[in-house]
Amino acid sequence: MARTALVTGGTRGIGAAISKALKEQGYQVAATYAGNDEKAKAFTDETGIQTYKWNVGNYEESKAGLEKVESELGPIDIVVANAGITRDAPFHKMKPEQWNEVIETNLTGVFNTIHPIWPGMRERGFGRIVVISSINGQKGQFAQVNYAATKAGDLGIVKSLAQEGASKGITANAVCPGYIATEMVMAVPEKVRDAIVGQIPTGRLGEPEEIARCVSFLVSDDAAFINGSTISANGGQFFV
Numbered sequence: 001m002a003r004t005a006l007v008t009g010g011t012r013g014i015g016a017a018i019s020k021a022l023k024e025q026g027y028q029v030a031a032t033y034a035g036n037d038e039k040a041k042a043f044t045d046e047t048g049i050q051t052y053k054w055n056v057g058n059y060e061e062s063k064a065g066l067e068k069v070e071s072e073l074g075p076i077d078i079v080v081a082n083a084g085i086t087r088d089a090p091f092h093k094m095k096p097e098q099w100n101e102v103i104e105t106n107l108t109g110v111f112n113t114i115h116p117i118w119p120g121m122r123e124r125g126f127g128r129i130v131v132i133s134s135i136n137g138q139k140g141q142f143a144q145v146n147y148a149a150t151k152a153g154d155l156g157i158v159k160s161l162a163q164e165g166a167s168k169g170i171t172a173n174a175v176c177p178g179y180i181a182t183e184m185v186m187a188v189p190e191k192v193r194d195a196i197v198g199q200i201p202t203g204r205l206g207e208p209e210e211i212a213r214c215v216s217f218l219v220s221d222d223a224a225f226i227n228g229s230t231i232s233a234n235g236g237q238f239f240v
């Protein structure tokens with residue numbers, strides 16, 4: 001039977017491209033979303049991928065949602081923690097709510113997505129975890145103290161999980177996308193975005209599919225020896 005893959009925030013942007021790529025690879029895919037029913041329905045109509053709605057920032061909701069996916073599609077062997085938000089503001093203007101919302105979704109959300117299904121992966125002796133971090137977790141970003149903190153935190157999560165899961169056949173890796181042509185990046189003021197593109201040696205934004213291909217590889221059986229790693233896909237904008 002095909003393995004089941006879960007993609008949080010899997011109906012839009014980079015997440016949608018990952019969901020589609022994993023389906024093409026032959027996995028059964030569950031894509032979660034937080035609020036946009038209309039986009040989620042359109043996504044299912046277009047792709048045939050089942051969607052589930054919950055707030056990744058809430059542990060109990062996540063646990064119940066994950067149980068529902070497992071009861072309908074089977075044990076989750078592959079999890080792509082992709083759901084993320086921005087609440088950009090220069091630090092002197094950043095409100096505690098902007099800090100808390102981003103921490104809750106982007107960082108606690110990763111814990112809430114992986115923790116409930118971790119025991120099952122350990123028991124079955126197989127798991128593939130990919131966390132979608134960001135170039136801005138590697139280099140920091142003006143107006144993103146909150147977001148950069150969560151994306152740097154993602155790297156700590158995968159490096160630690162890699163050590164805990166290795167003896168149980170579980171790998172945990174991160175992908176750090178650079179600036180990708182998604183709604184999130186298009187929301188950046190045009191002038192600022194043009195300046196950012198000017199810093200990318202490749203001379204363009206990335207495509208969501210270019211990130212999805214990294215994930216496809218990391219979740220495959222061929223990637224069993226890649227554990228605790230970070231793949232940067234940023235057009236040469238930043239080297240670690």
Ligand code: CAA
Nearest residue numbers: 086088089090134135136142143178179184185188189192
């Ligand atoms: N570096 C240095 N200075 C900068 C700057 C930068 N990157 N960006 C803005 N500034 C300066 C401005 O020139 C301005 O300076 P002055 O006051 O001297 O004129 C000041 O900082 C900004 O003041 P504003 O009052 O205009 O700031 P604001 O409260 O309106 O905030 C902003 C504007 C939120 C910073 C907006 O410019 C913005 O959205 N910037 C982009 C931030 C960004 O890159 N976010 C990434 C989103 S995509 C993503 O997160 C996906 C991913 O993983 C890559």
